Amino acid sequence: MKRLVMLLVVLCVALPTISAQEIEIKYQDLIATESSELLQTVLDMQKIRAYSVTLKGENIKDKRYALKCHRVENGKVQDDMLQGMFKGTVRENDSLCLKFYAIPSGQDTVSLRIDCSAGKITLPIKINSEEAILMETFLNKPLSVYEPIPIISLNAGEYFEVELPTGAKMTGRHYCPIRDEHIHPSLWTEKYKMDDYIYFEVKFE
Numbered sequence: 001m002k003r004l005v006m007l008l009v010v011l012c013v014a015l016p017t018i019s020a021q022e023i024e025i026k027y028q029d030l031i032a033t034e035s036s037e038l039l040q041t042v043l044d045m046q047k048i049r050a051y052s053v054t055l056k057g058e059n060i061k062d063k064r065y066a067l068k069c070h071r072v073e074n075g076k077v078q079d080d081m082l083q084g085m086f087k088g089t090v091r092e093n094d095s096l097c098l099k100f101y102a103i104p105s106g107q108d109t110v111s112l113r114i115d116c117s118a119g120k121i122t123l124p125i126k127i128n129s130e131e132a133i134l135m136e137t138f139l140n141k142p143l144s145v146y147e148p149i150p151i152i153s154l155n156a157g158e159y160f161e162v163e164l165p166t167g168a169k170m171t172g173r174h175y176c177p178i179r180d181e182h183i184h185p186s187l188w189t190e191k192y193k194m195d196d197y198i199y200f201e202v203k204f205e
Contacts, residue, residue, distance in 0.1 A: 023057035023143040025151065027136050030099070049102040049134040053152055055202065056095040059145045063204045064090050067098065067118060068148070071198045075189045081123070081198070088118040096202070100152055104129035112154060114200075125198060131156040131173055137199060140182035145204040153185050155197030 030050035031043050043050075067086040071078045088096070098116040105111040110129045113122045125132075137150040157173035164170055178192055185199040 023055050023145060023149060025143060026054045028052045047104050051134045051152060052097060052099045054095060054097045058094050060091050060096055061094045062090060063145060064088060065096060066203045066205060068201050068203060069198060072186060072189055073196050077186045086118045100134055102134050102154055125154060128156040135175060135179050137185050138179060138182045139184060148201040148203040150185050150199055150201045153197060153199040155194060158192040158194055
């Protein structure tokens, strides 16, 4: 009985610690929240996308972070495209905000700008610029500073084709079902017909 009581005490002490380790992530569509309807329309017509990503949690404070970019091509996840050069200073508070801007700069190229405390950089990304969007990367498990956290993806969705009763074919692309599956972006290619996309992750140190 004494041993059982001690075990319960240990669990009660440990649970708040586990909760404190969790990271909350929030997304904001910077174009959708733009006050000018005219500017919203112009940016949408030009297929410009912009998101801010905010990570918040007690354990972020006093930690450094590294931003990594991975390309998934033909089912294989490539190493960090940023080559470890994007590292932030030690966080003085419990939050971290990063901004991403995707601007088509050709039929098969998107200029992707990253703006965060580690610096600013613009990357030319070879991808279907007509269909590529910035998309949230939700996971179905708690996020922690002790493992890399996927935060956003640039992808062209999953192509689909449906034959109508008239015999005509309707084509399009899935985005939301992929995001709402809540699986790690490195695994999208296993479940969906996606063979070329990138995703970013934050790793705390």
